[in-house]
Amino acid sequence: MAIFNRMLMFLSGAAMLVGAGPALAGEGQPSPWQMTFQNAATPIMEQITSFHTFVTIIITLIALFVMGLLIYVMARFNEKRNPQSSRTTHNTMLEIAWTVIPVLILVAIAIPSFRLLFAQYDFPKADLTVTATASQWYWTYEYPDQGITFASIIVPDADLKPGQPRLLTVDHELVVPVNKNVIVQVKANDVIHDFAVPSFGIKLDAVPGRLQRTWFRAERTGMFYGQCSELCGRNHAFMPIAVHVVSEEEFADWLAKQKSSASGDETGKVATAAK
Numbered sequence: 669m670a671i672f673n674r675m676l677m678f679l680s681g682a683a684m685l686v687g688a689g690p691a692l693a694g695e696g697q698p699s700p701w702q703m704t705f706q707n708a709a710t711p712i713m714e715q716i717t718s719f720h721t722f723v724t725i726i727i728t729l730i731a732l733f734v735m736g737l738l739i740y741v742m743a744r745f746n747e748k749r750n751p752q753s754s755r756t757t758h759n760t761m762l763e764i765a766w767t768v769i770p771v772l773i774l775v776a777i778a779i780p781s782f783r784l785l786f787a788q789y790d791f792p793k794a795d796l797t798v799t800a801t802a803s804q805w806y807w808t809y810e811y812p813d814q815g816i817t818f819a820s821i822i823v824p825d826a827d828l829k830p831g832q833p834r835l836l837t838v839d840h841e842l843v844v845p846v847n848k849n850v851i852v853q854v855k856a857n858d859v860i861h862d863f864a865v866p867s868f869g870i871k872l873d874a875v876p877g878r879l880q881r882t883w884f885r886a887e888r889t890g891m892f893y894g895q896c897s898e899l900c901g902r903n904h905a906f907m908p909i910a911v912h913v914v915s916e917e918e919f920a921d922w923l924a925k926q927k928s929s930a931s932g933d934e935t936g937k938v939a940t941a942a943k
């Protein structure tokens with residue numbers, strides 16, 4: 669029965685790959701038996717998802733066409749059914765077709781691909797700038813314009829509260845307002861790490877000595893999780909990224925709270941964590 673259920677889930681997952689609803693996809697985090705991307709929370713991720721669906725359809729049609737041709741050739745031109753093989757070596761029309769059609773397919777893929785690439789690198793005017801600094805093995809978030817800095821450290825399994833996902837929950841999340849352009853500056857203190865949040869469609873290497881930039885505009889409030897996505901040592905799997913997208917008012921409250929507690933115990937905690 670369990671196997672049957674799994675097969676059903678696999679089939680429905682496969683069906684979704686070809687463009688149906690994202691029923692099994694995770695909201696801001698992975699979900700059991702997830703077959704597709706996590707639900708898109710930014711316009712860029714929506715674009716990535718639809719480009720992925722488009723390319724999957726093309727790949728599937730090509731694979732089916734080639735398989736059909738192979739089966740036809742095996743059936744129609746085997747030694748039994750076709751003992752006297754033809755001596756044809758050239759067919760101009762066919763040669764033009766098998767050159768031109770793949771070129772057209774590649775152009776059809778290239779156009780949305782480049783459109784997506786340009787959209788990702790077309791930085792909008794920043795409503796908020798944050799700096800994510802990677803260290804072995806945690807992230808430090810800085811809001812340079814607001815003068816806020818804090819470390820974000822994984823919560824061990826034993827300390828998780830109900831509903832908090834394992835290996836993704838941190839003590840202090842990156843808090844950002846909804847529907848605002850957030851520019852993320854990414855850097856590293858020691859080795860190469862990678863700042864990645866799947867439902868935002870962002871993934872950027874954190875390289876020591878280099879300041880990289882990416883951006884996102886989250887269109888829904890909620891918790892969105894990611895992980896360091898570049899092997900960075902022993903605790904690579906234990907430096908998650910948690911982004912809390914809140915309303916503008918909640919963000920203003922949070923900012924005020926951070927500023928008032930900046931001289932309090934938080935700073936001490938960051939100092940200890942940063943050692």
Ligand SMILES: [Cu+2]
Pocket residue numbers: 802860861862896897898899900904907
């Ligand atoms: Cu890392």
